[in-house]
Amino acid sequence: MRFVDEYRDAGRARALAAGIAARCRPGRRYAFMEVCGGHTHTIYKHGLEDHLPEEVSLVHGPGCPVCVIPMGRVDDAIHIASQPDVIMTSFGDLLRVPGGTGSFLDAKAAGADIRMVYSPLDALKIAKQNPDRRVVFMAIGFETTAPSTAMTVLRAAAEGVRNFSVFCNHVMIIPAIKAILDSPDLRLDGFIGPGHVSAVIGCEPYAFIARDYGKPLVVAGFEPLDILASVHMLLGQLAEDRCEVENQYARVVPWHGNPVAMEAIGRVMRLRPHFEWRGLGFIAHSALAMAEEYAAFDAERVFDLPGVRVADPRSCQCGEVLKGVLKPWECKVFGTACTPETPIGTCMVSSEGACAAYYNFGRFTRDRRPAVIPLGEVSRA
Amino acid sequence: MCLGIPGELIGPAEEHEDLAVVEVSGVRRRINIGLLEGQDLKPGDWVLVHVGFALSKISEAEAQAVLEYLEGLGQPYEDEIDALRASDIS
Ligand code: SF4
Numbered sequence: 011m012r013f014v015d016e017y018r019d020a021g022r023a024r025a026l027a028a029g030i031a032a033r034c035r036p037g038r039r040y041a042f043m044e045v046c047g048g049h050t051h052t053i054y055k056h057g058l059e060d061h062l063p064e065e066v067s068l069v070h071g072p073g074c075p076v077c078v079i080p081m082g083r084v085d086d087a088i089h090i091a092s093q094p095d096v097i098m099t100s101f102g103d104l105l106r107v108p109g110g111t112g113s114f115l116d117a118k119a120a121g122a123d124i125r126m127v128y129s130p131l132d133a134l135k136i137a138k139q140n141p142d143r144r145v146v147f148m149a150i151g152f153e154t155t156a157p158s159t160a161m162t163v164l165r166a167a168a169e170g171v172r173n174f175s176v177f178c179n180h181v182m183i184i185p186a187i188k189a190i191l192d193s194p195d196l197r198l199d200g201f202i203g204p205g206h207v208s209a210v211i212g213c214e215p216y217a218f219i220a221r222d223y224g225k226p227l228v229v230a231g232f233e234p235l236d237i238l239a240s241v242h243m244l245l246g247q248l249a250e251d252r253c254e255v256e257n258q259y260a261r262v263v264p265w266h267g268n269p270v271a272m273e274a275i276g277r278v279m280r281l282r283p284h285f286e287w288r289g290l291g292f293i294a295h296s297a298l299a300m301a302e303e304y305a306a307f308d309a310e311r312v313f314d315l316p317g318v319r320v321a322d323p324r325s326c327q328c329g330e331v332l333k334g335v336l337k338p339w340e341c342k343v344f345g346t347a348c349t350p351e352t353p354i355g356t357c358m359v360s361s362e363g364a365c366a367a368y369y370n371f372g373r374f375t376r377d378r379r380p381a382v383i384p385l386g387e388v389s390r391a
Numbered sequence: 392m393c394l395g396i397p398g399e400l401i402g403p404a405e406e407h408e409d410l411a412v413v414e415v416s417g418v419r420r421r422i423n424i425g426l427l428e429g430q431d432l433k434p435g436d437w438v439l440v441h442v443g444f445a446l447s448k449i450s451e452a453e454a455q456a457v458l459e460y461l462e463g464l465g466q467p468y469e470d471e472i473d474a475l476r477a478s479d480i481s
Contacts, residue, residue, distance in 0.1 A: 048393055051464070075393065101392040101442070102474055128471075128478035129443025131423060135480060151392060151442075158444040161425055165409075206395050209439070209447045233460055261453050262439065268446065271426045361467040362393055 019235070026238040027061045033245035034065040041067050041197065042244055043334055045187060046204035047074030047362030048232050054371040056234040066241060069196070069334035072186050072290060073204050075151045076103050076360035077332060080286040081320035083179055084109030087148050090177060090313050091122040097140060098124045099133035100148040107359050110320035130162035130176075137166070137174035146309045147176050153210040156180040156298060157271035160278035163300070163307050177309035178300050181285065183207050184215050185296035191223050195335045200244040202237065203229035205259050212267025216255045224253055231259040278304055288356055289322060289329025328355035331364050338368040345369060394461060394471050395439040395446065397454035398422065402434050406481040413440065416458070416472055421480050443480055 034040065044050060050070045053059065059068060072078055084107055091098035091114070098114070105114045105126065118124045123143075127133050130147050137145035149159040159176055166174045183204060190196065203216060208229045216227045226247040230240035240258045247253060257263055278301055285297030300308035322328065325343045330336035338344055338357065348354040350366050357363035361370070398413030398420075409425035411432070424432060424445045432438075437454035438445035449457070461468040 051467075055463075102470060103392045126474065126477075128474035129423075129480055131443050131480035132478050154395075154446065155392065155442050157426055157446070158423075158442045161409075161423060161444065206393070206439075206441065206446070209395075233456065262447055262449055264447075268426060270428050271446065274426070361464075 022235055023061060023238060026235065026242055030066065030238065030242050030245060031063045033242065033249050034063055035249075039065050039067070040199045040245065040248070041069050042200045042202055042241060043069040043071045043190070043198050044202040044230075044237070045071040045073040045183060046202075046207070047077065047360065047364070047367075048205065049202055049230065049237060050074070050364050051362050051367045052232055052234055052237060054367040057371075058234055058237055061238065062241065066245075068202075068241075069198065070331070070364040071190065071334055072287065072332040073152065073183060073207075074357070074360050074362040074364070075155070075181060076107060077328065077356040077363045078181060078186075078287045078290065079104070079107060079150060079179060079356060080288045081108070081110045081322065082286070082318055084113070085111055085320060086315045086317060087177055088112070088114065088117045088122070089316055090146055090309055091117055091124050093144070093313060095143050096123065097136060097143050097145045098122065098148060099127045099136060099145060100124065101128075101150065102126045103360055104148060104150060106353065107356055108353060110318075130159050131165070134162050134166055134171065134174055137171055141173060144173050144175070144312070147174070148179070149176050150179045152181060152183050152204070152207050153271075153275070154206045156279065157210060157268070157274045160274040163278045163304055164274065166307060167304065172306070175307050175309040175312045176300060178279065178298060180279065180298040181287065182296055182298070184211075185293050186287065186290070187216075187219065189290060189293045189296070190333060191219065191225070193333060195333060198225060198334075199248065200225050201227040202240045202244070203227045203255075205229065205231050205263060208257075208259070208263045208267065210268050210271045213255050213257050213263065213265050220253045220255055226253050226256070228256045228258050229263055231262065277301070286319065287332075289326075289332045291329075323354055326355040328357045328365075331355075331357050338365040341365070392442055392471075394464075394468065395441050395457070396461065396471060396475065397437050397449060397457045398440045398445070399454070400432060400434050400436045400438060410480070411445075413438065413445075415440065415475060418472065418476055420475055420478055423480065443478060
């Protein structure tokens with residue numbers, strides 16, 4: 011297949027790897043964070059770290075929406091699902107995510123009506139088919155899925171569907187990146203920017219990373235060659251003392267994103283003052299709630315929620331993994347108490363979580379180099 | 392749910408003005424194209440579908456590359472396609 015070869019071709023991969031090596035200054039170390047879980051998946055699946063020189067390490071970021079859902083929100087959702095007449099709907103990815111008192115699957119086994127849907131529009135349809143039930147959609151995801159939730163609410167409003175509401179847990183990538191940049195734990199030299207989120211928000215919102223923090227960012231596609239090409243571009247910027255936002259994935263990501271999608275989010279949702287991220291704690295202005303005008307569709311107002319904050323299990327080190335401070339296998343319970351079948355932390359649940367990706371593909375490349383680069387060594391002069 | 396799946400536009404759907412029929416890996420399903428408002432869309436065009444909504448228009452070459460990539464993912468892609476099969480938006 012010609013098209014595919016273009017992104018997979020072994021010769022091109024070797025040429026890029028050679029180009030990457032040539033752009034590394036001897037003795038200097040480079041740490042780049044791939045923000046998106048989809049990239050983490052590709053990196054482990056294709057063993058991309060083995061194609062990179064010793065100097066370059068990839069640090070896995072917080073961009074897996076399932077992984078950052080705090081336990082208390084799962085408990086709140088289960089509380090809603092357990093109310094009389096409620097049908098809770100959710101993406102399949104979330105069913106096994108543990109809360110403080112179990113997962114959706116456990117709640118379902120205990121009798122709650124929880125149904126898996128592909129799209130929020132499927133949830134809306136269930137609401138129309140069951141006028142005597144209250145149907146709630148468990149909305150999760152970054153800016154890639156938030157427009158779909160917003161469009162669904164607009165449709166529900168236009169059609170006057172009264173038994174439909176959204177439990178809104180949408181989070182935003184920019185505040186998460188900023189929190190990581192402000193964290194003292196980690197020094198990074200640049201970012202591999204998320205592909206599909208950028209198709210919505212565009213490339214401009216990243217400008218502050220280059221301007222205020224002096225780190226380059228390259229928005230990247232999901233093919234192995236895309237990721238190698240982005241690393242090559244990042245190193246090119248550093249070598250030439252440039253610091254910009256570049257778009258390696260222009261074939262899908264328009265520079266200005268999708269204005270219709272942004273407008274839909276802006277109409278239906280508003281910024282929360284703060285929101286808890288699993289492992290990362292509270293981050294200001296990092297999530298979306300339903301706007302006042304759509305209160306009737308806001309499950310947080312329709313139902314009384316316990317809203318109890320639940321601390322992550324003691325043994326869980328997802329926070330460190332999500333911030334890129336620890337590699338998955340450095341968590342004490344990785345692969346023993348915590349596996350995809352019996353996840354303790356969320357990073358093991360989603361196939362895009364760093365722990366699950368590493369568990370499934372990465373075990374052979376372990377111990378290649380120290381995961382935590384000594385502070386100072388990687389900072390830009 | 393994070394996977395963007397390429398679909399080939401077959402034509403408009405009768406149920407609602409924002410809906411269109413796409414074919415994804417041999418499965419025909421209705422999806423919402425409201426987020427591509429103002430873009431020129433015609434049968435044979437390819438779009439990247441996220442949770443039932445077309446998020447961007449892509450070239451056929453890109454669509455083929457993404458499909459191959461997704462097939463290589465194995466289980467996560469199969470789960471997503473199963474979910475799409477069960478989807479019946481209108
Ligand atoms: S191994 Fe499990 S508990 Fe440890 S960081 Fe990964 S998901 Fe979290």
